[in-house]
Amino acid sequence: MVLDKINCPDDVKKLTFDEMKNLASEMREAxxxxxxxxxxxxxxxLGIVEATIALHYVFNSPYDKIVYDVSHQSYPHKLLTGRxxxxxxxxxxxxxxxxxxxxxxxxxxxxxxxxxxxxxLATGLAKARDLKGEKHNVIALIxxxxxSGGEALEGLNNASxxxxxxxxxxxxxxxxxxxxxxxxxxxxxxxRDTKGKAELNIFKSLGFEYHYLEDGNDVxxxxxxxxxxxxxxxPTILHIKTIKGLGLKLAxxxxxxxHYIFPGMAQKLPDMDYEDNxxxxxxxxxxxxxxxxxxxxxxxxxxxxxxxxxEFRKSLGSQYTDVGIAEQHAIGYISGMAVGGAKxxxxxxxxxxxxxxxxxxxxxxxxxxxxxxxxxxxxxSNGDATHLGTFDIPLIxxxxxxxxLAPTTREExxxxxxxxxNQNEHPVAIRIPLVTLKETGIxxxxxxxxxxxxxxxxxxxxxxxxAAGDFYELGIEVYxxxxxxxxxxxxxxxxxxxxxxxxxxxxxxxxHKVVITLENGELDGGFGEKITRFYGNSDIKVxxxxxxxxxxxxxxxxxxxxxxxxxxxxxxxxxxxIISEKAAL
Numbered sequence: 001m002v003l004d005k006i007n008c009p010d011d012v013k014k015l016t017f018d019e020m021k022n023l024a025s026e027m028r029e030a031x032x033x034x035x036x037x038x039x040x041x042x043x044x045x046l047g048i049v050e051a052t053i054a055l056h057y058v059f060n061s062p063y064d065k066i067v068y069d070v071s072h073q074s075y076p077h078k079l080l081t082g083r084x085x086x087x088x089x090x091x092x093x094x095x096x097x098x099x100x101x102x103x104x105x106x107x108x109x110x111x112x113x114x115x116x117x118x119x120x121l122a123t124g125l126a127k128a129r130d131l132k133g134e135k136h137n138v139i140a141l142i143x144x145x146x147x148s149g150g151e152a153l154e155g156l157n158n159a160s161x162x163x164x165x166x167x168x169x170x171x172x173x174x175x176x177x178x179x180x181x182x183x184x185x186x187x188x189x190x191x192r193d194t195k196g197k198a199e200l201n202i203f204k205s206l207g208f209e210y211h212y213l214e215d216g217n218d219v220x221x222x223x224x225x226x227x228x229x230x231x232x233x234x235p236t237i238l239h240i241k242t243i244k245g246l247g248l249k250l251a252x253x254x255x256x257x258x259h260y261i262f263p264g265m266a267q268k269l270p271d272m273d274y275e276d277n278x279x280x281x282x283x284x285x286x287x288x289x290x291x292x293x294x295x296x297x298x299x300x301x302x303x304x305x306x307x308x309x310x311e312f313r314k315s316l317g318s319q320y321t322d323v324g325i326a327e328q329h330a331i332g333y334i335s336g337m338a339v340g341g342a343k344x345x346x347x348x349x350x351x352x353x354x355x356x357x358x359x360x361x362x363x364x365x366x367x368x369x370x371x372x373x374x375x376x377x378x379x380x381s382n383g384d385a386t387h388l389g390t391f392d393i394p395l396i397x398x399x400x401x402x403x404x405l406a407p408t409t410r411e412e413x414x415x416x417x418x419x420x421x422n423q424n425e426h427p428v429a430i431r432i433p434l435v436t437l438k439e440t441g442i443x444x445x446x447x448x449x450x451x452x453x454x455x456x457x458x459x460x461x462x463x464x465x466x467a468a469g470d471f472y473e474l475g476i477e478v479y480x481x482x483x484x485x486x487x488x489x490x491x492x493x494x495x496x497x498x499x500x501x502x503x504x505x506x507x508x509x510x511x512h513k514v515v516i517t518l519e520n521g522e523l524d525g526g527f528g529e530k531i532t533r534f535y536g537n538s539d540i541k542v543x544x545x546x547x548x549x550x551x552x553x554x555x556x557x558x559x560x561x562x563x564x565x566x567x568x569x570x571x572x573x574x575x576x577x578i579i580s581e582k583a584a585l
Contacts, residue, residue, distance in 0.1 A: 001026055008082055009056040009107070020057070020219045024049045027079050028247035030087040036266035038093050041072040043245040043259045044144050047173050047217070051141075051240060052076035054222035055169075058230055059137055062106045065125050069118030069142040069152075071100040072260075073171070074108075081107040097384055097553065113386020114355065115301075115325045116149025118142045119168060123159040126166045137230060139167045144244075144259075145176020145301050148184055148324030159235050160206040166235040168208075171216065173244035176301045178256045178310070181322040192241055203237040216240030256304055276436045278307030280410065281374065284417060285345065286312065289319045295421065298334055298346040301325035306347040306376050327352050331359035335427075338369040343421050346371065350378040350389035357395060364427045365401040372420040373429040379470065379520040380546075380560055381434060385553040389434065394525030396429055397498045403428045403451060404497040406469030410437045412495070415444040423449060431497065433470035433520065452499030454492050461511040463489035463575055468497060468527055471518040477568040478516070478575075485576065497527045505534050514578050516543045516571065524549040541578050545571060 002023040005011055015023065027049050035042050053076070055066060061081070068074045078096060079087055082105060086096040100108040110121055122140035129136060140159075146152055147170065159166050172188055174180065180188075190198045196212020203210045209232070213225055222240070229236050244259075245251025248266060251258035262270065289295045298321045299306070303313060313320050323330050327348060334344035353360075353375060364371060375396070378389045396404050403426045407413035413430070420428035446455070454466075463482060467475025472493055482489045490512065492504070497519075508515060515535060517528030528544030535542050547564055561567055565574060 012056040017220050032266050034087045039262045040098050042261045043251045044073040045075040046247050047242045047244040048073045049076045050217045050219040058226035064137040067118045067122040067140045069146045070115045074100045115146045116152035119155030141169045143171030145325045150328050168237050170239045173242045175244050177259045182324045208237040210237045213240045216242035295343045300327045300330040327355045328359050331356045332363045334371040335363040335369040338371040344371045347374045349376045350392040351387045365399045368401050370424045375431050378431045379434045382557045385551040390521045390547045393521040406431045408472035410439045411444040419448040452496045454494045454501040454504050458491040460488040460490040464508050464512045464515045466492045467518040471520045478571050481568050481572045514541050519546045
């Protein structure tokens with residue numbers, strides 16, 4: 001095997017072109033086998049293998065700096081930079097992150113997992129190099145729809161006037177995560193159709209030197225192109241046409257589905273007949289759009305992550321908009337629609353809504369635009385550091401005017417959807433948890449327009465449990481265990497993450513000693529701290545349970561729950577300790 005001889009980039013430089021082609025096949029085989037066990041990004045990595053080999057053949061990492069956008073196409077890079085054991089040894093499959101990580105290797109410059117960042121980061125590196133009088137190459141690799149992101153466009157604008165070495169490789173595989181959307185991609189198609197010769201060229205208009213390569217999976221042509229621009233003294237775009245998923249038939253045929261795969265998918269198509277929160281929301285939206293033509297479902301380039309498959313998207317016609325990977329624009333877009341009298345519903349992952357803070361505050365909340373936001377993948381998880389769903393409660397719940405709701409059941413989720421879409425007074429966000437919500441069979445008759453009115457589920461004394469969203473089930477378990485210890489506690493479903501039911505909280509002062517809050521997210525700035533602040537000048541002791549302010553990285557969920565004291569036994573133990581302390585006073 002050629003891969004056996006590759007332990008660092010210098011080893012790549014010793015290869016013949018025939019050996020490079022064999023190496024590409026071996027790398028694909030290793031990636032497919034590994035990712036089919038662990039899950040991970042399949043399509044983006046398979047399409048960039050030859051370009052990665054050519055990069056390390058021509059350039060001199062880590063002296064030359066290579067910045068990967070999103071870095072979900074960095075598996076081939078890891079195979080060539082001393083980390084192949086993480087792909088060849090099943091016992092070490094989980095050793096390395098799915099994204100670039102400087103703590104792993106000197107060949108990784110940044111730890112990133114969000115889109116459209118590489119050009120900005122690389123432009124900053126290039127400017128630092130120039131200020132220090134250094135001469136190395138700086139290369140940004142970008143693709144998979146990332147060009148539509150606002151930061152990518154801002155980065156292009158700045159990079160084009162750098163007047164020094166700045167090489168941007170545009171990996172054009174004709175796909176975002178799903179299909180491409182937007183006028184930019186019309187120009188990119190024109191450039192592909194004319195093999196880069198069209199007069200209408202957005203890159204040239206910005207001032208870049210431009211090169212096009214029709215076969216971006218031909219390692220010899222890639223090497224020739226990279227050698228041509230190495231050590232350039234001007235900002236340069238290398239537009240390479242590649243095949244996403246190359247080397248795995250299913251990934252080539254089902255490009256959207258195989259962008260990211262779960263175990264076993266390399267062998268066969270997954271069974272798509274299942275029911276979760278998002279399939280239920282999909283059915284709800286389909287019915288709602290038929291009844292009301294002003295409803296518009298919006299995604300920012302990640303429809304598959306929220307279960308919005310191609311058939312469903314097509315069925316909505318003009319009532320579905322994919323704005324491309326441009327979350328900031330998405331918030332401005334739905335704000336404009338809402339003010340204009342339409343009923344936009346924007347589905348976005350918790351870790352991606354972080355990108356929209358200013359738009360949430362200014363475009364949406366300041367204007368009190370009655371748009372609906374569905375926050376997906378929310379909660380503590382075993383995910384990597386770049387895709388954590390724990391920060392959305394502090395982010396959203398502290399902006400004026402926004403109503404942030406947390407359903408505990410399917411019935412509540414649907415009722416909250418009805419309220420959010422049909423009201424015209426506030427922006428409303430609904431936190432959709434990772435776990436599938438249970439169906440109770442009991443109709444939710446709540447009027448959610450009466451803001452911040454909590455639900456008193458069980459009236460007790462001494463201890464009050466305020467359990468938000470999907471942690472309501474944890475609250476029930478804590479309630480039962482406290483009852484076993486002779487405490488008939490109070491159980492509350494707050495429903496709202498953005499406000500306080502001061503009347504209910506005030507009433508607890510009469511016969512309660514301890515109040516505990518349970519939230520599936522970061523405690524600092526979160527829901528529970530609002531409760532703590534309310535009781536700050538009283539005798540009631542408040543315990544907040546949630547996650548610590550930290551970036552976790554692929555830590556098993558049970559370990560996190562133990563660490564954060566988010567198991568029924570540990571919570572009850574903490575409560576009993578407080579009760580004992582208060583009794584001793």
